[in-house]
Amino acid sequence: MRKIVFAFLASMAGLWAQxxxxxxxxxxxxxxxxxxxxxxxxxxxxxIAQRIDVISSKYISRVNAQNTGDLLINTGNVFVQKSQQGGxxxxxxxFEASRVLLVVDGVRLNxxxxxxxxxQNAITVDQNMxxxxxxxxxxxxxIYGSDALGGVVHFRTKAPxxxxxxxxxxxxxxxxxxxxxxxNEKTIHTDINLGWKKFAWLQSYTYSDFGDMKMGKxxxxxxxxxxxxxxxxxxINGIDSVVxxxxxxVQKFSGYKQWDLLQKLLFxxxxxxxxxxxxxxxxxxxxxxxxxxxxxxxxxxxYAEWYYGPQERLLTSYEVSIGKTGWxxxxxxxxxxxxxxxxxxxxxxRRYDRLxxxxxxxxxxxxxxxxxxxxxxNELTLGADGQFxxxxxxxxxxxxxxxxxxxxxxxxxxxxxxxxNAGLFAQHVFKFKNKKFVLxxxxxxxxxxxxxxxxxxxxxxxxxxxxxxxxxxxxxxxxLVYLPVAGSKLSVNAASGFRAPNVDxxxxxxxxxxxxxxxxxxxxxxxxxPERTYNIDLGLSQNFGKNIRIEVSTFYTWFRNALVKAPFxxxxxxxxxxxxxxxxxxxxxxxxxxYLYGFSAGFYATVAKYLTFSSQINFTRGRFETxxxxxxxxxxxxxxxxxxxxxxxxxxxxxxxxxxVFGKTSISYQRDxxxxxxxxxxxxxxxxxxxxxxxxxxxxxxxxxxxPGWVAFNxxxxxxxxxxxxxxxxxxxFDRNYRNFASGFSAPGRNFIVAARVEF
Numbered sequence: 001m002r003k004i005v006f007a008f009l010a011s012m013a014g015l016w017a018q019x020x021x022x023x024x025x026x027x028x029x030x031x032x033x034x035x036x037x038x039x040x041x042x043x044x045x046x047x048i049a050q051r052i053d054v055i056s057s058k059y060i061s062r063v064n065a066q067n068t069g070d071l072l073i074n075t076g077n078v079f080v081q082k083s084q085q086g087g088x089x090x091x092x093x094x095f096e097a098s099r100v101l102l103v104v105d106g107v108r109l110n111x112x113x114x115x116x117x118x119x120q121n122a123i124t125v126d127q128n129m130x131x132x133x134x135x136x137x138x139x140x141x142x143i144y145g146s147d148a149l150g151g152v153v154h155f156r157t158k159a160p161x162x163x164x165x166x167x168x169x170x171x172x173x174x175x176x177x178x179x180x181x182x183x184n185e186k187t188i189h190t191d192i193n194l195g196w197k198k199f200a201w202l203q204s205y206t207y208s209d210f211g212d213m214k215m216g217k218x219x220x221x222x223x224x225x226x227x228x229x230x231x232x233x234x235x236i237n238g239i240d241s242v243v244x245x246x247x248x249x250v251q252k253f254s255g256y257k258q259w260d261l262l263q264k265l266l267f268x269x270x271x272x273x274x275x276x277x278x279x280x281x282x283x284x285x286x287x288x289x290x291x292x293x294x295x296x297x298x299x300x301x302x303y304a305e306w307y308y309g310p311q312e313r314l315l316t317s318y319e320v321s322i323g324k325t326g327w328x329x330x331x332x333x334x335x336x337x338x339x340x341x342x343x344x345x346x347x348x349x350r351r352y353d354r355l356x357x358x359x360x361x362x363x364x365x366x367x368x369x370x371x372x373x374x375x376x377x378n379e380l381t382l383g384a385d386g387q388f389x390x391x392x393x394x395x396x397x398x399x400x401x402x403x404x405x406x407x408x409x410x411x412x413x414x415x416x417x418x419x420x421n422a423g424l425f426a427q428h429v430f431k432f433k434n435k436k437f438v439l440x441x442x443x444x445x446x447x448x449x450x451x452x453x454x455x456x457x458x459x460x461x462x463x464x465x466x467x468x469x470x471x472x473x474x475x476x477x478x479x480l481v482y483l484p485v486a487g488s489k490l491s492v493n494a495a496s497g498f499r500a501p502n503v504d505x506x507x508x509x510x511x512x513x514x515x516x517x518x519x520x521x522x523x524x525x526x527x528x529x530p531e532r533t534y535n536i537d538l539g540l541s542q543n544f545g546k547n548i549r550i551e552v553s554t555f556y557t558w559f560r561n562a563l564v565k566a567p568f569x570x571x572x573x574x575x576x577x578x579x580x581x582x583x584x585x586x587x588x589x590x591x592x593x594x595y596l597y598g599f600s601a602g603f604y605a606t607v608a609k610y611l612t613f614s615s616q617i618n619f620t621r622g623r624f625e626t627x628x629x630x631x632x633x634x635x636x637x638x639x640x641x642x643x644x645x646x647x648x649x650x651x652x653x654x655x656x657x658x659x660x661v662f663g664k665t666s667i668s669y670q671r672d673x674x675x676x677x678x679x680x681x682x683x684x685x686x687x688x689x690x691x692x693x694x695x696x697x698x699x700x701x702x703x704x705x706x707x708p709g710w711v712a713f714n715x716x717x718x719x720x721x722x723x724x725x726x727x728x729x730x731x732x733x734f735d736r737n738y739r740n741f742a743s744g745f746s747a748p749g750r751n752f753i754v755a756a757r758v759e760f
Contacts, residue, residue, distance in 0.1 A: 033045045033054050035048060035052050035054060035134055036134065036154075036156070037052065037103070037134040037136055037140075037143075037152060037154040038050055038052060038136065038143070038427075039143070039379070039381050039427050039429065040106075040143065040332070040370040040372075040381050040383060040427070041330060041370070041372045041379075041381060043379070043429065046438075046481070046483060046489055047429060047431065047438045047440075047481060048440065048479075048481070049438075049440045049479025049480060049481050049491040049492065049493035049539075050136060050137070050138060050140070050440070050477075050479065050493050050495070050537075051136075051137040051138065051493075051537065051539055051553045052134060052135065052136050052137070053075065053077055053134070053135040053137075054132055054133075054134055055071070055075060055130075055132060055133040055134075055135070056132055057130060057131050057132060057158070060127055060128075060130055060133070061725075061757065062675070062677075062716070062718065063716075064178065064716070064727055064729060064753065064755055065127060066180070066185065066187075066208075066210070067088060067122075067123040067127065068088065068122050068123055068125050068127045068133070068155070069082070069087070069088020069089075069090065069122055069123055070088065071127050071133070072088070072090055072122075072135075072153070073681065074664070074681075075135075075616075075664070076616040076618075076662075076663050076664025076665075076666075076681065077135070077600060077602075077616055077618060077663075077664075078090050078091070078092060078135060078153075079091040079618070079659035079662055079740070079741075080740065081096065081118050081657075081740060081741070081742045081743050082740060082743045082744075082745045083118050083120075083289065083290065083291045083292075083698075083743065083744050083745060084120070084254060084287060084288060084289050084290040084291065084744075084745050085183065085210055085213050085251075085254045085255065085256065085287075085290065085745060086120060086123065086210070086256040086258070086284060086287035086288075086308070086311075087118070087119075087120035087123065087287070087745075088120060088122050088123050089118040089119045089120065089122070090122060090153055091150070091657055091659055092135070092137060092150035092151035092153075093137060093138065093150045093151060093555060093557070093596065093598060093620060094150065094557075094596045094598070094620045094621075094622045094655065094657055094658045094659070095149045095150025095151070095596075095657065096116075096118065096119075096150070096657040096696075097114065097115055097116050097117055097118060097119045097657075098110060098114040098115060098116050098119075098147055098499065098502065098504065098505075099116065099147065099149040099150050099499060099531070099657075100147070100148075100149070100150045100151060100152070100153065101140065101144050101147045101148040101151075101152045101153070102121060102122060102125075102152075102153050102155070103144065103152060103153070103154045103155065104125055104154075104155040104156075104157065104280070104315065105155070105156060105157055105278055105317065106317075106319075106332075106334055106368055106370075107315060107317055107334065107336045107338070107366065107368070108144065108145075108147075108366075108387065109121060109313075109338075110146075110147045111338070111340065111362050111364055111389050111419075111502075112362065112389040112391055112417065112418075112419040112450070112502045112503045112504070113342070113360055113362060113391060113412065113502065113503055113504045114147070114502065114504060115504045115508070116504070116505065116563060116588075116696070117696045118696060118742070120287070120308075120311065121311075121313075122153065123258070124260075124282040124311060124313040125155045125280075125282070126157075126204070126206050126260035126262065126280075126282065128176075128189045128191075128204070128206050128260075129157050129158055129191060129204045129206070129260075129262050130155055130156060130157055130158070131156050131157060131158045131159065132156045133153065133154065133155055133156065134152075134153075134154040134156070135151060135152070135153055135154075136148075136151045136152040136154070137150075137151045137537075137553070137555075138150075138151055138493070138495060138497075138535050138537055138555060138557075139151075139475070139477070139495040139496060139497025139533050139535050139557075140152045140495070140497070141444060141446070141475040141495075141496065141497040141498055142425055142427060142442040142443065142444045142475055142476055142477045142495065143383075143425060143427060143442070143444075145385065145421060145423045145425075145444065145446050146421060146446065146448060146498060146499050146500045146530075147499050148497055149497045149498075149499055149531065149533050157262060157264075157278070157280070158191070158202065158204075158264075159202070159264065159266065159276075160193055160195060160200030160201060160202040160264050160265065160266040160276075161193050161195050161200055161202075162195045162196065162197060162198070162199075162200045162266065162268060163195050163196050163197050168196065168197070169194065169195065169196055170193070170194070170195040170196075170200075171192075171193070171194055171195075171760075172192075172193045172759075172760060173190065173191055173192035173193060173759070173760055174189075174190070174191055174757065174758065174759045174760070175188075175189055175190035175191070175757070175758055176188070176189050176755055176756060176757040176758070177189075177755065177756055178727075178753065178754070178755035179753070179754050179755070180748075180751055180752070180753045181750075181751055181752040181753070182213060182214045182731070182748035182749055182750070182751035182752075183210050183211045183212065183213040183214065183254075183255065183748065183751075184209075184210075184211035184212075184255075185208065185209065185210050185211065186208070186209045187206065187207065187208040187209075188206070188207055189204070189205065189206040189207075190204070190205055191203065191204035191205070191262075192204075195266075197268075198267060198268045198269075199265075199266065199267050199268070200265070200266040201263075201264070201265055201266075202262070202263065202264040202265075202266075203262070203263050204260075204261065204262040204263075205259075205260070205261055206259065206260040206261075207257075207258075207259045208257065208258045208259070209255075209257050210255050210256055210257070210258075211255040212250050212251055212252055212253065212254050212255045213250075213251045213254045213255070213745070213746070213748055214247075214249050214250050214251070214748065214749050215227055215229075215249050215250075215251060215737055215746035215747065215748070215749050216249070216732055216734075216735040216736045216737035216738065216746075216747070216748075216749035216750065217249055217735050217737065217749060218734060218735050218736050218737055219737045220703075220708045220710075220737070220738075222703075222708075223703050223708065226703055226708070226737060226739075227737060227739060227746040228248040228249070229245050229248050229249070229250060229251050229252055229294075230244065230245055230248050231243060231244055231245055231301065232245055232252040232253060232293070232301070233293070233301050233303070233304050233349065235304075238401075239350070240304045240349050240350045240352075242300060242301055249749060251290060251745065251746060253288040253290065253293055254288055254290045254745065255288075256284055256285055256286070256287040256288065257284060257285045258282070258283070258284045258285075259282070259283055259284075260280075260281070260282045261279075261280070261281045261282075262278075262279070262280050262281075263278075263279045264276065264277065264278050264279070265277040271323065272322060272323035272324065272325065273320070273321070273322050273323070274320070274321050275318070275319070275320050275321075276318070276319045276320075276321070277316075277317075277318055278315070278316070278317045278318075278319070279314075279315070279316050280313070280314070280315040280316075281312075281313070281314050281315075282311075282312070282313045283310055283311070283312045283313075284308075284310050284311050285310060286307045286308065286309060286310065286345075287307060287308040287311065288306070288307045288308075289306045289307055289308060289344070290744065290745045291698070291701055291743075291744020291745060292306040292346075292744075293306055294701070294744060295700075297348075297349075297581075300349065301349060302348060302349060303346060303347065303348060303349065304347045304348065304349050304350070304351070305345060305346065305347040305355065306344075306345070306346045306347075307344070307345055308342070308343065308344050308345075309341075309342070309343030309344065309345060309357070309359070310341070310343075311341075311342055312339075312340065312341040312342075313338070313339075313340050314338065314339040314340075315336065315337075315338050316336065316337050316338075317334055317335065317336035317337075318334070318335050318336075319332060319333065319334040319335075320332070320333050327373060328371045328372065328373055329372050329373055329374050330370075330371065330372040331369075331370075331371050332368075332369070332370045332371075333367070333368075333369050333370075334367065334368040334369075335366075335367050336364075336365075336366050336367070336368075337363075337364070337365050337366075338362075338363070338364040338366075339361075339362070339363050339364075340360075340361075340362040340363075340364075341359070341360070341361050341362075342359075342360045342362075343357060343358060343359040343360065344357070344358055344411075345357045345358075347400070348579070352399065352400050352401050353397075353399045353400075353401075354397055354399075355397070355398045355399075355400050356395070356396075356397050356408055357395065357396055357397075357398065357408075358393070358394070358395040358408070358410060358411045359393075359394050359395070360391060360392075360393050360411065360412065361391070361392045361393075361394075362389065362390070362391050363389070363390050364387055364388070364389050364390075365387070365388050366385070366386060366387035366388070367384075367385065367386055368383070368384075368385045369383055369384045369385065370382075370383040371383065377430050377431040377432060377433065378428065378429070378430050379428070379429040379430075379431075380426065380427075380428050380429075381425075381426070381427040381428075382425075382426050383424070383425050383426075383427075384422075384423065384424050384425075385421075385422070385423055385425075386420070386421060386422040386423070387419075387420070387421045388418070388419075388420050388421075389418065389419040389420075389421075390416075390417065390418050391412060391417035391418075391503060392417075393410040393411055393412035393413065393414055393417065394410060394414070395407075395408040395409060395410040395411065395414075396408050407456075409459035409460065409509065410509075411508060411509065411510060412452070412503055412504070412507055412508055412509075413452045413453055413454045413455075413467070413503070413507050414454065414455050414456055415452070415453030415454055415455035415465075416451065416452070416453050417451070417452045417453075417503050417507075418450070418451050418452075419448065419449070419450045419451075419502060419503065420447075420448065420449045420450075421446070421447075421448050421500075422446070422447050422448075423444055423445060423446040423447070424444065424445050425442065425443065425444035425445075426442060426443050426444075427440075427441075427442035428440070428441050428442060435483065436482060436483050436484060437480065437481065437482055437483070438480070438481040438483070439478075439479075439480055439481075440477065440478065440479040440480070440481070440493070441476070441477065441478045441479070442476060442477050442478075443474065443475075443476045444474065444475050444476070445472070445473075445474055446472070446473055446474075446475070446498070447470070447471065447472040447473075448469075448470075448471045448472075448500040448530075449469070449470050449471075450467070450468070450469045450470075450500070450501070450502065450503065450506070451466070451467070451468050452466070452467040452468075452503050452506065452507045453465065453466045453467075454466070460509065460523070460570070461571065462523075462524065462570075463571065464524075464526055467506050467507055467524070467526040469500070469501065469506065469526075471500045471501075471529075471530050473498050473500075473530060473532075475495075475496045475497060475498055476495070476496055477493065477494065477495035477496070478493075478494055478495075479491060479492060479493030479494065479495075480492055480493075486543075487542070487543030487549075488541070488542050488543065489539070489540070489541040489542075490538075490539070490540055491538070491539040491540075492536070492537075492538050492539075493536070493537050493539070494534075494535065494536045495535050496532065496533065496534050496535070497532070497533040497535065498530050498531065498532050498533070499530060499531045500530045501528050501529070501530060501531075501563070501588075505528060505563060505588050506524060506525070506526060506528060506588075507524045507526075508522065508524070509521070509522065509523055509524065510522050519578070519581045519582070519583040519584070520583055520584045520585075520586050520694075521570075521576060521578045521583040521584070521585055521586065522565060522586045522587065522588075523568060523570050523585055523586070523587050524587065525568065525587040525588050525589060528563060528588050528589065528590055529561045529590050530561060531559070531560070531561050531562055531563055531590075532559075532560045532561055533557050533558065533559050533560070534557070534558040534560070535555060535556070535557045535558070536555065536556055537553055537554060537555035537556075538553065538554050538555075539551075539552070539553040540552045540553070546606075547605055547606040547607075548603075548604070548605045548606075549603075549604045549605075550601070550602065550603050550604075551600075551601070551602040551604075552599065552600070552601045552602075553599065553600050553601075554597075554598070554599040554600075555596075555597065555598060555599070556595070556596075556597045557595065557596040557597070558593075558595055559593070559594035559595060559596060559622075559624070559655075560593065560594075561590040561591070562590065562591045562593075562594040562624055562655070563588045563589070563590060563591075564588070564589065564591045564624060564655075564656075564692075564694070564695065565586045565587070565588060565589075565694045565695060566586065566587065566588075566589045566694065567584065567585070567586060567694075568585045568586055568587035568589070569585060570585045573585065586694065591624040591625060592625050593624065593625045594622065594623065594624030594625070594655055595622065595623060595624075596620065596621065596622035596655065596658070597620075597621055597622075598618070598619045598620035598621060599618075599619055600616065600617065600618040600619070601616070601617055602614065602615065602616040602617075603615050603616075607667075610669055610670055610671040611667065611668070611669050612667070612668050612670075613666070613667050614664075614665070614666050614667075614668075615663065615664070615665040615666070616663045616664050616665075617661065617662075617663035618659075618661065618662055618663055619661050620658055620659060621658060622654070622655035622657075622658045623652050623653065623654055623655055624652070624653060624655050625651070625652055653692060653693075654689075654690050654691060654692050655692060655695075656691075656692035656695025656696050656697045656742075657695070657696060657697070657742070658690070659683075659686075659740075659741055660683050660684040660685060660686040660707070660709065660741055661683070661684035662681075662682065662683045662684065663681075663682060664679060664680065664681050664682070665679060665680050665682075666678070666679035666680075667679070673719055673720040673721060674717075674718075674719055674720075675717065675718045675719075675720075676715070676716070676717045677715070677716050677717075678713070678714070678715050679713075679714050679715075679716075680711055680712065680713050680714070681711075681712050681714065682709070682710065682711040682712070683707075683709055683710055683738075683740065683741065684709045685706060685707070685708060685709040686702070686706045686707040686741045687705060687706040688702070688704070688705055688706040689706075690706070691706065696742065697741075697742050698742045698743070698744055700744075701739070701742075701743065701744035702739075702741075707739060707740075707741045707742075708738070710736055710738035711736070712731070712732045712733075712734075712736050712738065712747070713732070713733045713734060714729070714730065714731050714732065714733060715729060715730045715733060716728075716729040716730075716753075717729065723758055723759050723760055724756065724757065724758050725756070725757040725758075725759075726754075726755075726756055726757075727753070727754065727755040727756070727757065728752075728753070728754055729751075729752070729753040729754075730750065730751070730752055730753075731748055731750070731751035731753065732747065732748055732749055732750050732751060733750065734750075735749045735750040736749075737749070
């Protein structure tokens with residue numbers, strides 16, 4: 001594969017060299033896009049060495065996606081895992097969940113309980129109110145600190161609009177209604193903006209009702225029953241009963257409801273000073289954990305109930321922006337507060353005495369200070385940021401017949417849990433006088449302090465009741481952009497990243513299942529270290545005339561101290577009884593070495609006056625060296641409090657979270673009021689020998705050989721007249737039955753979508 005990648009890049013370099021004379025007068029609109037996430041202030045994309053994709057509000061409306069996860073899938077450049085309909089976990093360059101940083105309006109969403117498995121937090125951002133979404137590929141710790149190992153997904157919501165020119169007021173707004181047949185989805189949205197010369201108000205509401213998702217009927221040839229929902233659990237006369245599903249394509253108990261609110265206030269004090277208040281609220285009803293509802297024990301469905309409680313996210317921020325003052329050209333200060341509640345509830349088959357509920361309440365207070373100075377060819381961004389996280393973890397076991405409640409072990413330590421992040425950074429851009437070279441460089445100093453205490457240690461009798469970690473690190477980046485002629489860009493970028501262990505990494509206790517026959521219990525390990533990455537990537541963007549453009553990027557990442565689950569001992573035992581089942585003990589440990597590499601390539605062409613063609617493909621591989629023996633590694637507690645390895649054998653295993661080859665090919669027509677796009681989304685095979693058996697690849701939800709490859713053809717159309725846009729789409733035209741890798745939830749079958757949008 002490395003030879004193939006090298007040959008592909010060499011051929012692209014040859015094409016680039018031959019094409020110089022044909023593109024001298026060409027200007028790439030894509031390269032001229034303005035991005036903000038790379039340096040905190042507006043900068044042209046062609047001056048940034050790091051790869052960045054920009055998803056505009058126009059494209060977001062055109063895609064008409066169910067949530068931000070589906071929106072990312074439709075780009076063809078970001079892989080997304082799903083454990084249930086109410087979930088979407090982005091994967092960037094083989095990194096997922098807590099190793100990908102989510103940011104909204106400059107405020108980081110990742111908190112002290114973001115797990116390394118699969119997350120659904122991305123869907124709490126309403127894509128219907130985004131002005132843009134920027135995806136940064138590769139480490140971005142210089143600007144954003146911990147967690148940005150694989151990259152950053154930065155959501156930017158719409159801003160209030162002031163009245164301009166001779167208008168005393170401006171009134172504008174939009175709304176839409178959408179229906180999808182595969183899940184009987186009903187979504188309505190409205191937003192309104194009222195602005196004067198110095199004050200503007202923006203309000204938005206979105207409500208969605210998603211029914212049970214229906215999967216495709218055309219199964220892979222070798223797996224005619226893959227993913228079928230033949231039966232489900234329900235209560236009949238108060239007794240848990242397994243009943244036959246009248247339609248095996250319907251993924252019973254996958255529906256949920258969600259509502260999102262946004263309000264912004266803008267006050268323009270003067271030409272140099274403005275103030276903004278930003279309030280966002282997202283909530284759901286109970287969200288069934290669909291993949292777990294398929295789990296079996298002793299030949300029958302294991303769970304009578306498994307659902308996430310309402311996922312509530314509140315963000316409030318105040319931001320002041322100041323123009324030229326003193327030495328600085330711009331100063332932005334953001335002070336913010338977040339309140340998040342997450343919970344999970346499980347009940348085994350006919351265990352009416354055990355509805356287990358675990359609730360996590362997280363509060364985060366933070367600030368972000370960004371300043372910019374421009375002189376000569378230099379643009380310097382200096383900044384500081386900090387966050388203080390607190391967590392209260394509670395749990396109870398309820399008898400659903402009597403209502404009696406008893407104590408239960410919590411998911412996280414039941415005492416005090418705090419995490420403090422603080423950092424200083426500098427990001428610099430230097431544009432050479434010849435206008436052919438642009439230098440990017442930056443440096444960050446970050447400190448993270450964590451404290452977690454166990455108030456009640458009676459459940460597991462752990463050998464410790466307090467965890468303390470203080471981690472300080474320095475990260476940086478340096479890159480060079482070469483712009484030989486208009487429409488051409490070559491870039492090389494080197495960057496380091498880090499992720500400090502959070503409470504989820506250090507102190508979580510939870511049950512994991514890699515197969516119906518193996519139950520595993522993950523326990524705390526207080527001695528793990530921060531993860532670090534060292535990355536280099538090369539990029540090429542080249543116009544051929546005015547109608548053709550190619551983009552190629554390739555990367556290699558050295559991953560050190562990678563956290564992986566490995567066999568462990570709890571109080572001298574490698575297996576313990578948990579919930580009545582003998583479970584193997586695992587814990588997060590730092591693997592010695594890991595590496596990832598891959599490439600992405602895109603081709604874009606205007607093939608006729610109103611017809612365009614595009615295609616993207618992405619490839620990633622990753623492995624780690626781990627300590628292994630024939631029967632698994634064994635760790636024991638030492639007198640000094642550390643854990644020592646009893647025996648070891650170094651071997652290489654696949655990293656988890658590594659997607660198969662995936663991409664998108666599209667041909668679209670747009671003329672005047674009409675738009676039509678026919679496109680295919682596709683994934684290659686993920687063979688079972690490329691799965692990580694102890695990680696989060698979920699082989700139990702694949703076939704005996706792994707996850708089959710697939711191609712899904714789709715059509716979307718729209719017609720615009722006056723202030724109304726009518727949209728009609730068909731997803732999965734051939735009703736293919738498929739799942740994304742690591743997902744326990746099948747994609748929609750043939751899905752008809754209709755929507756009407758209005759603007760005023």
